[in-house]
Amino acid sequence: MAAELTTKTKQEMAQEQTRPERHYRPDVDIRENDQALYLSVDLPGVTADGLDIELDDGQLTVAGRVQAADYEGLTPLYTEYKVGPWIRRFDLPDANRFDPEQVVARLEHGVLEVKLPKSERARPRKIAVSG
Amino acid sequence: MTLIRDLLQLQQELDQMLQRPGAFFREPSGTGVFPPVNVFRGPHGLSIRAELPGVAPDGLSVTTEGRQLTIAGERPAADDAERGGYHRRERGWGRFSRTLHLPEDLDTSKVKATLRHGVLTLEIEQREEAKPRHISVAAG
Numbered sequence: 001m002a003a004e005l006t007t008k009t010k011q012e013m014a015q016e017q018t019r020p021e022r023h024y025r026p027d028v029d030i031r032e033n034d035q036a037l038y039l040s041v042d043l044p045g046v047t048a049d050g051l052d053i054e055l056d057d058g059q060l061t062v063a064g065r066v067q068a069a070d071y072e073g074l075t076p077l078y079t080e081y082k083v084g085p086w087i088r089r090f091d092l093p094d095a096n097r098f099d100p101e102q103v104v105a106r107l108e109h110g111v112l113e114v115k116l117p118k119s120e121r122a123r124p125r126k127i128a129v130s131g
Numbered sequence: 132m133t134l135i136r137d138l139l140q141l142q143q144e145l146d147q148m149l150q151r152p153g154a155f156f157r158e159p160s161g162t163g164v165f166p167p168v169n170v171f172r173g174p175h176g177l178s179i180r181a182e183l184p185g186v187a188p189d190g191l192s193v194t195t196e197g198r199q200l201t202i203a204g205e206r207p208a209a210d211d212a213e214r215g216g217y218h219r220r221e222r223g224w225g226r227f228s229r230t231l232h233l234p235e236d237l238d239t240s241k242v243k244a245t246l247r248h249g250v251l252t253l254e255i256e257q258r259e260e261a262k263p264r265h266i267s268v269a270a271g
Contacts, residue, residue, distance in 0.1 A: 033214055
């Protein structure tokens with residue numbers, strides 16, 4: 001028997017954001033092989049120009065804005081799900097394996113696919129020495 | 132009821148309204164009914180939204196029969212083994228089918244369906260005779 005999709009209530013992000021709207025935590029699949037780390041993120045309602053992806057100091061952040069303009073001229077009558085911007089962060093283990101320049105991202109049908117290729121060598125790090 | 136002006140206002144209005152599935156459409160209320168829908172009144176009738184990320188237009192069917200409107204389809208599981216194993220698997224996959232019983236003032240032969248950025252929008256016009264009519268008053 002084929003699997004059936006069921007509904008999940010959206011999880012609100014507890015960490016405060018600077019903007020007042022409630023932010024929600026998108027569902028993510030994470031896979032890994034020898035070449036890369038792959039993320040698939042459900043971001044319905046988000047367009048490419050509303051999407052921010054950052055890889056900074058080992059932390060990957062995906063943020064997607066939704067447009068109030070999509071609801072222009074409409075009055076809510078009945079609701080079953082909440083609407084709001086998406087945000088999710090991950091700490092990447094061995095972050096020096098990933099080069100931000102090589103990250104590839106594609107948004108289609110409301111799903112973001114991110115590929116983080118593993119670089120061959122770790123980045124050299126400068127260590128300051130005092131004394 | 133005010134028109135939507137910004138996202139925060141939209142959120143506040145939706146929060147006030149959040150209701151159990153089926154209450155508007157008089158379906159039996161099962162748990163986990165998919166997809167959840169939001170219903171809005173627009174200038175010409177109803178606008179129904181549903182989030183269906185990962186569903187392509189050819190994986191979706193919208194059909195009407197009398198007063199019933201059915202949204203059905205499938206979100207496929209990834210079948211590319213070469214991406215390796217999963218560290219996390221939160222996104223569901225599988226079939227879905229939901230039937231909504233539409234209010235009587237709607238013309239179910241006039242449904243416009245659009246799937247964009249993972250959001251399905253259904254616009255259903257009111258029947259002509261149900262639309263508000265301006266009646267001119269003759270002096271007499």
